[in-house]
Amino acid sequence: MASFYSTLNSTLVLLRPPTLSVRRSPPATQLTHRTKTQFNCKLKSDMATGKSKGDVKVFDSNENLSLSLANYISDLSKKVTAQKSTFTVVFSGGSLFKSLGKLVEQPYVDSIDWSKWNVFWLDERVVPKDHPESNYLLAYDNFLSKVSIPPGNVYAINDALSAEGAADDYETCLRHLVNTGTLSVSEASSFPKFDLMLIGMGPDGHVASLFPGHPLLEERTKWVTYIKDSPKPPPERITFTFPVINSSAHVALVITGANKAHPVHVALGDGENSCMLPIQMVSPEGELSWFLDKEAASKL
Numbered sequence: 001m002a003s004f005y006s007t008l009n010s011t012l013v014l015l016r017p018p019t020l021s022v023r024r025s026p027p028a029t030q031l032t033h034r035t036k037t038q039f040n041c042k043l044k045s046d047m048a049t050g051k052s053k054g055d056v057k058v059f060d061s062n063e064n065l066s067l068s069l070a071n072y073i074s075d076l077s078k079k080v081t082a083q084k085s086t087f088t089v090v091f092s093g094g095s096l097f098k099s100l101g102k103l104v105e106q107p108y109v110d111s112i113d114w115s116k117w118n119v120f121w122l123d124e125r126v127v128p129k130d131h132p133e134s135n136y137l138l139a140y141d142n143f144l145s146k147v148s149i150p151p152g153n154v155y156a157i158n159d160a161l162s163a164e165g166a167a168d169d170y171e172t173c174l175r176h177l178v179n180t181g182t183l184s185v186s187e188a189s190s191f192p193k194f195d196l197m198l199i200g201m202g203p204d205g206h207v208a209s210l211f212p213g214h215p216l217l218e219e220r221t222k223w224v225t226y227i228k229d230s231p232k233p234p235p236e237r238i239t240f241t242f243p244v245i246n247s248s249a250h251v252a253l254v255i256t257g258a259n260k261a262h263p264v265h266v267a268l269g270d271g272e273n274s275c276m277l278p279i280q281m282v283s284p285e286g287e288l289s290w291f292l293d294k295e296a297a298s299k300l
């Protein structure tokens, strides 16, 4: 398992424009309790038919992927902030921040209205915020320290709490932001509806801290939950659940490196896996976009 978690540096150039259009998929079927394996295999047969592929872009240079992602985020920020006073953005950890490099450079850094941004974490490791494994620290060093988002709009984990306590605390915070109107709610699902989620994927097909075969894939009630046995270190994390991910207005999957080619092939092509991968369960009610480098797309 550990070998999954080494990252490949890729050299990234636009190969081709978007090729697939966005389709809506039906809501995930409510499932009763099953064993892990039965659950995931059942999900595969329930969900595969209506799976939305979204808008897929493939790049052969890191620079062009990063430029396209910066344009996409900047345009969306302008569009959303013209309509309402907040832009709610969710970050995962991992190599995503390498791909966000252009966003913190000119012309974006001075043209985006950062004062409207409200920043959240899709998942976070239960470590102090100054710990090298903290997703907050990763985001701070690579993004937050370079832009002028008001500190009060940055919603980091309470790192003084246990995993369970931190998940409850984060969900309470989200519920407060819904009540005060900072965060929207999906009319379809009643879960919070973030304007944009920027999501990476692990080589095993995990997203957030939702890992293949784990019972957390089954969570249908909580907004934020916790894991103490993450196969990717560190073991203790909090994570948004699939109902929250799939209530988003926009989801951008940012995936680079040859070690991601198999799950990308399974999710977007005719690749096979014995059971449903978490990446296949990403199916937002809003728009889904894929930003892939040529290595991650090499099996398509």
Ligand SMILES: O=C(O)[C@H](O)[C@@H](O)[C@H](O)[C@H](O)COP(=O)(O)O
Binding pocket: 007, 092, 093, 094, 095, 096, 123, 124, 125, 135, 199, 200, 201, 202, 203, 206, 207, 208, 209, 232
């Ligand atoms: O805290 C984490 O570990 C991340 O949030 C995790 O979900 C990450 O986004 C993926 O594992 C992809 O990471 P890489 O892009 O580094 O492979």
